Amino acid sequence: MQYRHRLRSRIIVSFLLLGFGLTALFAASVLFLRAEMEDELVESWLRREAQNFAEFKRENPDPNAPYELSAQGIEMSVFRPDSPRIPFEWRDLPTGVYDYKDPLVPGRAGHFKLAVERYDDMVVFVRYGYGSRTLDQQQLYVTLAVSIVLFSAVALAFGLWLSSRVMRPVTDLVSRIRAYRGSEMPEKLAPRFADDEVGELAAALDEYAERLTERVQRDREFNADVSHELRTPLAVIRGATELMLSNPDLAPKMRERLERIARAEQQCTHLITALLMLSRNERGSGRTNLFQLAEQLAEANRIQLAGKPVAIRVEGDREATIDAPEAVVSVALGNLLGNACRYTAEGEVVVRVAADRIEIEDTGPGLSAEDAARLFERGYRGSAAGNTKGGGIGLSIVSRLCTLYGWQVGIAPRQDRTGAVATLVFQVSRSPDGA
Structure with missing residues (x-):
């Protein structure tokens, strides 16, 4: 039997797949929730920053009035709605948050979010470059990959340990059954096992072995009795034919018939001997x-x-x-x-x-x-x-x-x-x- 078909290997593979599947599902869920929640939080934060910047500009119309930024990588600009200085691709954007890619910056570093807040007297643009988060995401990916491997290894080790404990009674049962091979009356198996599924299996095997032993014993006794009872009349037939064939005055036809009886007796004797050997398997x-x-x-x-x-x-x-x-x-x-x-x-x-x-x-x-x-x-x-x-x-x-x-x-x-x-x-x- 191949190892992959054994019950213990199935238990081990099941635990390994379970550990890998759960860990991979957890990692995928973390990545999905992180992306969804982060986008929602970032967009909400950028909208608030744009609104706060618009209020600041109304209170401080001086272009040189200092405004304290809440985070690095954020750029803010304000224009009049009809200002020609507004970049062409931003000019018609309604209020909201958008994803953009700067064509002059290679890789993920050129990705940024753009928050737009439109008012009657001004338009506020808040640009936030999130390409710097690439390193953090890579670290997260590595951490999750290591977690998947680690938890899969733990699941494999646990599967090996648990399969050994689960299969030990079954292995013990198999060893005891093999040790009983050739015994006329094997020892009872059920008393040596706990009252569980393996114990029920051992009890069923005891019952089957008892019925089988009884049947084999009965068949052997029947074959021995039949062999003994048939040999006696065959011996009588052989003796009678030999005695009659020893008569020199026997007619040719009668001699031919007696020789045929003698051959039939010999054939029956051989057949009984062969069948008895088959029944005894010796x-x-x-x-x-x-x-x-x-x-x-x-x-x-x-x-x-x-x-x-x-x-x-x-x-x-x-x-x-x-x-x-x-x-x-x-x-x-x-x-x-x-x-x-x-x-x-x-x-x-x-x-x-x-x-x-x-x-x-x-x-x-x-x-x-x-x-x-x-x-x-x-x-x-x-x-x-x-x-x-x-x-x-x-x-x-x-x-x-x-x-x-x-x-x-x-x-x-x-x-x-x-x-x-x-x-x-x-x-x-x-x-x-x-x-």
Whole structure:
């Protein structure tokens, strides 16, 4: 699982985004309110200055009368309404405050506000250059940027600390669950956690584990009982057929039927052994000659062809052996071979035995890409199944056995002619020196 998808990383990123978002929103609000309020205050102040200057001039008409300015950067001038000395761009301005840019002064230093107050006897102009505030604004921007970074770092640190505290019970729960892996009856989790959401999750897991353990135990007991109960009548059948086959005066037809019963008993015994291993999820021990087993299975399928014009040949390495119980290999190989014989109406089925694999080629109708991808699904029989018998379980059992033993199995269309190729690749054991 990637780190960005973990719950703890989501908590950390959420706090980081929350801290950054709130701080950035606060900074934007400060800048907006500062600009709006400052403009309103400056314009109101300039209007008052213009009005005060007009009153001063009425009381002191002497052009040289001193007037004390209230701030630096402010310039005041008064004209008669019809005076030609009024700058051309200011001449028709009504009473109010305006923003101007001096074209002779570069940068923001040339920006100024102009307050105009018109009276019947005079026009007052108050010019205030606010380009000097650029440095103060830059300092404000730097301060706000540092604040955003600082508060984002604090939010990140708080997110790391809080996520660690929040996720500690969950991490502890995961560790305890992993420690119980393989236990027959795991210890209860709920008593080890507080009565909160994690405790509720632990209690739910305890209940689920209890039901699952009970079900697994019941399935194992059922499989063991079925295996034991079926082996007893199969042993009786095997003993009876062996005793009857030992009679030299037995008719050929009867001998053929008894041999068929013996093969069916052996097949049932192998199937029971393989299913029991699957239910227990454990590998058995043994060593199997692949060529001999393939010959036995080929002979059994020849008898079951019921007169179909199909030849079964076994070729390849006669000494090929693998470390696996004969029952398991027989079930896997028998299902693949039986499947090839069942769907081949005429032609041949060739079993090629190698040291690490067995290939089964047939001349049947072949299979589509969808069938090749889904043949090993439980209950899937393929589009060419037709009226053939079967529940689509055999190849599913083969797939499960291959998963248990680390083998590989697959069925694909033949390239040279109509038909299919089933391949069963075994896990080859190597000596320490690599031979």
